[in-house]
Amino acid sequence: MLKNFFWMCSGADTDVLKTSSKSEQIKFVGIGGTVFFTAVMAFIASSYALYTVFDNYYTAVFFGLIWGLLIFNLDRFIVSTIKKQDNKWKEIWQATPRIILAIIIAIVISKPLEMKIFEKEINQVLLTQKNELTLANKNQIANQFSPEITALQNEISQLKQEIDAKETESNALYDTYISEAEGTAGTKLLGKGPVYKEKREKHDATLLELQQLKIDNKIKINEKETQIAALVKQQNNQVVKSQPIIDGFDGLMARINALNELPWLPSFFIFLLFLAIETSPIFSKLIAPKGEYDYKIQDIENAVKTWVTQKENQRKNVVNTDSELNKVIYNELSKEEALYNYKKQKAREILQMQADAFYKSQQKIIS
Incomplete structure (x- = not known):
């Protein structure tokens, strides 16, 4: 039963094979097995690739099965349409389009499996890329809010400088009227005379202005600090909202790009392996001499052509x-x-x- 199944996979005429020699039957069992297991590998590879897209096992397996059957049908068609000729160059020319198709299929099958084999290395590359994207995203969002925040901080600094300037002025007037009372400056008369009172009143007026300025500027500073806090919160919210997009940066295309950043030699050898598997039925037919099955098929075709x-x-x-x-x-x-x-x-x-x-x-x- 297994032999008949592999004969069916090879695309051969089972009625003719049953009357052929053992060597011919074994040859087509090998060709059919290669076609079947290539389709199995295509199913596994496509299921993994689709899982990275849909993130759902059932969907990935369903579409992976369809893809595997498609590859099975293509391989079976490719092998069954290659006819043995008396001229090797005609055979090669006949097989050239099928070899090109086999190369394309090998690339499609090998790429998802490469991503699975080098999954840990790809995850490391993706982690580095995500960290870079996170920093770039934060800087980009910060650049949107920085001008307004910087302007508010400058305004706060100006308000504080106004208080410092007024406080310096008040302290200077304090030193002036104290020096006048002690007789160490000004009129240099010891005691609290008219000049002392004048300087004291001027200091007291400046002190009141300083106190009022502190109250007014404190209110303004609090308002601007509230605005800065609101902007910072809005900035952080944007960072938080955009972070899931960066965290989800591990789709099929991202993994393919990450795979391309790894050394090419291991991936190339994996591709060569699948290329050998995919083209082995074709080359086995090209290399093998014309056998009993081929002569019988040619005889049937010639009979039909003659009729x-x-x-x-x-x-x-x-x-x-x-x-x-x-x-x-x-x-x-x-x-x-x-x-x-x-x-x-x-x-x-x-x-x-x-x-x-x-x-x-x-x-x-x-x-």
């Missing part, structure tokens, strides 16, 4: 014979006087009917 050729020739002969007979018959009929008179009479009647019809139509127009 079809005979039928076409018979149809041509029937047509040619009928044409020759018609020529002879019509030549003889054209010489019969009775047929001539009969046709002449009918032609006269037709001409009379046409003349009568024309006369009646003209008569209606005139009347």
Whole structure:
């Protein structure tokens, strides 16, 4: 039963194989097994690749099965359509399009399995890329809010500088009236005279202005700090919202790009392995000598071709014979006087009917 299954996979005529030698049967079992297991590998590879896209086992297995059956049908078609020829160059020319197709299939099958084999290395590359994207994303979002935050911080600094300037002025006036009272500066008269009172009043007025300025600027500073906090919160929210997009940066295309950043030699050898598997049935047919099965198939095809050729020739002969007979018959009929008179009479009647019809139509127009 397994032998018949592999014969079916090879695309061979099982009725002919049953009457062929053991070596021919074993050869086609090997070809069919290669086609079958190539389809199995295609199913596994496509299921993994589709799982990275849909993130669902059932969907990946369903579409992977369809892809595996498609590859199975293509391989079976490729192998079954290669016919052994008496000329090797004709065989190679016949197999060239199929070899190109086999190369394409090998690339499609090998790439998902490469991603699975080098999954850990790919994850490391993706992690590095995600970290770089995270930093770039934070910088990009920060650049959107930085001008406004910097402007508010500058305004806060200006408000604080106003307080510092007023406080410096108040301290200077304090030192002035104290020095006047001690007699160490100003009039240098010890005691609290008129000049002292004037300087004291000026200091007290400045101190009141300082206290009021502190109150007003504190309110303004608090408002601006609140605005900065709101902007920072909005900035952090954007970072948090965009982070899942970066975390999800591990789809099929991202993994293929990450695989391309790894050393090419291991991937190339895996591709060569699948290319060898995919093209082995084709090359086995090309390399193998013309066997018993091939001769039997050629004999069947030649018999059918001969039968079809005979039928076409018979149809041509029937047509040619009928044409020759018609020529002879019509030549003889054209010489019969009775047929001539009969046709002449009918032609006269037709001409009379046409003349009568024309006369009646003209008569209606005139009347």
